[in-house]
Amino acid sequence: MESSAFAAEAVGLVKTFDGKTAVDGASMSVPAGSIYGFLGPNGAGKTTTLRMMLGIIDPDEGTRRLLGHEAPLKAAHDIGYLPEERGLYPAMTAREAIAFMGALRGLPIRKGRERAGELLDGHGLGDWIGKPIRSLSKGMAQTVQLLGTIVHDPKLIILDEPFSGLDAINQGKLEDLIRAQADNGVTVIFSTHVIAHAERLCEKVAIIANGKIAFEGEVDEARNRLRPIVHLRTRQADGPWLDDLPADAKRSGNEFSFELPESGPEPMLKALIDHGAGIDTLSIERPGLHDAFVAIAGAAAAAEMKVGA
Template sequence: MHQQLRQDEVRSPPPAVLARDLVKDFGDTRAVDGVSLAVPAGTIYGLLGPNGAGKTTTLRMLLGIIDPSSGTRRVLGHDRPIDAAPEVGYLPEERGLYPAMMARDAIAFVGALRGLPMAEGRRRADALLTEYGLGDWARKPIRTLSKGMAQTVQLLGTLVHRPRLIVLDEPFSGLDAINQARLEEMIRGQARDGATIIFSTHVIAHAERLCERIAIIAGGKVAFEGSVDAARGRLRPIVRLCTRAHDGPWRAAIPAGARREGRSWVFELPESGPEPLLRALIDGDAGIETLAIERPGLHDAFVAIAGDAAAAAMGSQEAAE
């Protein structure tokens, strides 16, 4: 048994990023308060929380841009994140490209900052722009591009040196629906090619569509870390029931906390499961017209885990964009 356990450990790859008890103080303000997380290699991992929750500070500590006040982090096997820099692509929340540069040169320049020769960077930039159907952008100056186009160019600069780890800080901020969809597909494509992607966001829908694992951060603390399914699993499934009968013995099967939405009853699935509920409804002559069991979404899980205040802050920030 002990030999088998050791073999399993050997087969299990180490996390691409590992953080233990990260704390960051700015004067008397504690921006990050004991964040721990493990990002499996080859996954899409989301840091989810409202602006000001500590997501950006956490990412900067993971990358070695700033040092933690306490705690440890390990990136791609390196205890000093700066040693992993050639294998990391980083898109900061604050965007910035030289306006006079052509798009292909801007992409190559960002790659050169990670050690990629400019000539090779231009070749790869042309290939990336063509791959994503943007070949006609190659020789356009950055100043002539829309905000979404310029942000896409900067993202391609993040990818041009073919990093093993890609870190994107609020990458969807300010993008229209078309560019958001393009970015989501880019992220999925990089994951298919074996890269590990970490991105921060205050938009739950992006995390729900893309992420395998998430960390919910609120007030500088990790309120939840694990799979999206595990987050949803914190809540019981929801039953939506519409019956022909308005009253009868079947009503005893409806929990006391059930609410009405139009003609439907809405309530949590009882712990006993759907079979006893169905039996009671049928035996009680409820006359079932429709019965649907719905899995809670990540938004509902976020509210349950982080609280109403954090969810309200997320909603107002999303609406303001």
């Protein structure tokens, strides 16, 4: 694939603070028009990597390219960025805050006010237009900042832990907003320590732990590193058919669980039937992204992640 097919690329990014390596050789490639998840526990190096990608800080080693520019700041007007640390002027109204954020990216203030009104109306928030930020809940204020991130119609949106602090309803709305942007051809990168968001939204992810990217690729590729799990319940408790099950099968009464054999389910099913196991139920469960994260990054890193939200 040609580099022009990527909205963002990084090769071998390294960043050290006070003698401690925060990011160690991070490489990633984000296909244009995709939703890309950057997964890792707090302190893994996600924010530092994104800031290097954006040109907010420079790497000690490595190269990056945003929207075809080797100097990331040259692409600034085409990028929407929501930092992990939220911040809006409390006295500004919702419309003025959105317009102000657009102005920082080169959008004329009058056009920004017009688009801010359209965005607020379009998201069912028209009543917020004249309300000062200080009067809004945390979730409302974060929604305003998100709208300010997209008001200038960026080609690339980078969201650092965007789901943090949002309740389930607003998390769902944010997921819808991200999908809508991707449907319009916008590339979205978001970092998160909540695996469920990446599993629902992303085709491609990077998994980072201890400053190193342990995996980058499609979600299905990560999940396929593990074999599916068979869950079997039999009507018979014992019999010669037990020898037809894998030696490491886990048992609880008449229920068994084990990895799907490489030969597939058919030979095993035939053997169980021929030997009178009496199959009551059988299901095959494909490993989820959390299972893949544990296998790739280790149990310690996975323990700091959230599975669902």
